[in-house]
Amino acid sequence: MKTQPKKLSLTARIIIGMILGIMTGFVIREFLADITFVHDYIVDGLFEVGGSIFIASLKMLVVPLVFVSLVCGTSTLSDISTLGRLGGKTLAFYLTTTAIAITLALTMGTIVQPGAGADLGAATAFEAKEAPTLGQVIIGMFPTNPINSMAQGNTLQIIVFAILFGIAISAAGKAGERIASVFNDLNEVIMKLVALLMHIAPFGVFFLMAKLFTTLGLDAIESLMSYFAVVSGTLVLHALLTYGLMLKLFTGLSPLTFFKKMEDAIMFAFSTASSNATIPVTMETATKRLGVSNKVASFTVPLGATINMDGTAIMQGVATAFIAQAFNVDLTMGDYLAVIMTATLASVGTAGVPGVGLIMLAMVLNQVGLPVEGIAMIMGVDRLLDMIRTAVNITGDSVVTCIVGKSEKEMDIARFNDPRAGEKDEEVHLHKA
Numbered sequence: 172m173k174t175q176p177k178k179l180s181l182t183a184r185i186i187i188g189m190i191l192g193i194m195t196g197f198v199i200r201e202f203l204a205d206i207t208f209v210h211d212y213i214v215d216g217l218f219e220v221g222g223s224i225f226i227a228s229l230k231m232l233v234v235p236l237v238f239v240s241l242v243c244g245t246s247t248l249s250d251i252s253t254l255g256r257l258g259g260k261t262l263a264f265y266l267t268t269t270a271i272a273i274t275l276a277l278t279m280g281t282i283v284q285p286g287a288g289a290d291l292g293a294a295t296a297f298e299a300k301e302a303p304t305l306g307q308v309i310i311g312m313f314p315t316n317p318i319n320s321m322a323q324g325n326t327l328q329i330i331v332f333a334i335l336f337g338i339a340i341s342a343a344g345k346a347g348e349r350i351a352s353v354f355n356d357l358n359e360v361i362m363k364l365v366a367l368l369m370h371i372a373p374f375g376v377f378f379l380m381a382k383l384f385t386t387l388g389l390d391a392i393e394s395l396m397s398y399f400a401v402v403s404g405t406l407v408l409h410a411l412l413t414y415g416l417m418l419k420l421f422t423g424l425s426p427l428t429f430f431k432k433m434e435d436a437i438m439f440a441f442s443t444a445s446s447n448a449t450i451p452v453t454m455e456t457a458t459k460r461l462g463v464s465n466k467v468a469s470f471t472v473p474l475g476a477t478i479n480m481d482g483t484a485i486m487q488g489v490a491t492a493f494i495a496q497a498f499n500v501d502l503t504m505g506d507y508l509a510v511i512m513t514a515t516l517a518s519v520g521t522a523g524v525p526g527v528g529l530i531m532l533a534m535v536l537n538q539v540g541l542p543v544e545g546i547a548m549i550m551g552v553d554r555l556l557d558m559i560r561t562a563v564n565i566t567g568d569s570v571v572t573c574i575v576g577k578s579e580k581e582m583d584i585a586r587f588n589d590p591r592a593g594e595k596d597e598e599v600h601l602h603k604a
């Protein structure tokens with residue numbers, strides 16, 4: 172029997188792409204930055220074009236995927252009370268994990284005191300944007316024109332429309348069945364598109380990392396070392412401890428298997444710094460690898476990518492403590508509670524795109540009367556933290572997806588435990604079978 176040479180797994184290829192990208196970026200920044208050709212044609216040419224195409228193709232899939240899979244999911248719901256229960260549970264878990272995240276962050280920020288003696292001279296002007304109120308967020312969930320919501324990629328509005336559409340399908344008898352079968356076929360096709368995209372991911376990730384690291388100023392990290400360390404440490408702690416414990420406690424499943432299976436999604440989130448752009452990969456991971464049914468995952472994943480931002484809340488918690496210490500402001504117990512409340516709500520209102528968490532921080536600071544200019548102090552290291560916190564954000568979405576899936580008996584445990592599950596679905600044959 173002829174043995175085929177062992178192919179590297181997709182995950183391994185993405186990791187290689189990422190590491191090579193980071194190294195290439197560094198080398199260019201350190202040694203080749205002055206060469207016009209390298210700058211114009213490699214960094215601003217090849218890397219920029221390659222990276223932008225990769226991000227664009229991920230985003231291209233988000234709207235059709237969210238809409239189609241959620242319509243499929245809700246059209247199979249037998250009764251509306253299931254939907255209410257599912258929604259209630261998901262929201263409760265999302266809000267609780269975020270509140271835990273921010274509490275952990277404030278605790279760490281207060282114990283380590285990263286802002287004590289910080290240099291305020293670094294603060295330059297920061298233009299705070301107006302953060303939306305909770306009322307605006309809720310009103311904004313309801314579309315007036317679903318095509319417009321899709322054109323603008325407004326995930327919450329798409330979710331609301333898809334749920335209503337799915338419910339109507341399940342209530343529409345024979346006609347509903349025909350439409351549902353079209354949507355199920357469409358869903359299969361879109362998932363294949365996701366698989367196709369995963370195959371170019373190693374290159375996409377390479378381009379993104381290479382471009383970013385030619386420009387990323389790491390000097391800022393030195394002066395903000397303790398802030399950076401507290402945020403990243405708390406992010407890792409929350410991911411491993413809170414999520415690990417919650418998964419074990421509520422599902423009895425192995426956190427180790429969970430994290431192993433999250434690899435690809437975590438890397439996508441890290442390199443794109445966008446929960447939203449990562450939705451296709453998180454969905455694929457949740458359904459094909461973790462074994463949660465589409466019925467649950469199609470609801471929890473896009474919703475989580477839009478409203479559940481534990482990593483962002485952690486950054487905001489530590490940042491608040493840091494800025495308070497740097498400006499010598501003492502926060503009272505009431506202030507801490509206000510921060511927990513506002514940061515949890517801010518997390519709901521934060522869109523899953525790069526850098527928004529920092530803008531929403533203004534809302535949290537305002538709440539406790541801290542100077543918004545403080546944001547300028549931490550801006551320098553935010554991009555790297557954004558990457559790490561986005562990875563935590565989507566890990567949180569996936570943990571809750573597993574918990575809700577298991578409790579609704581919508582999870583294939585054998586699939587979760589099978590280390591190779593999902594690999595077959597990733598194969599794409601472009602020739603006729």
Ligand code: ASP
Nearest residue numbers: 445446523524526527528
């Ligand atoms: N980039 C984050 C996300 O997409 C949001 C943020 O914290 O800025 O999840």
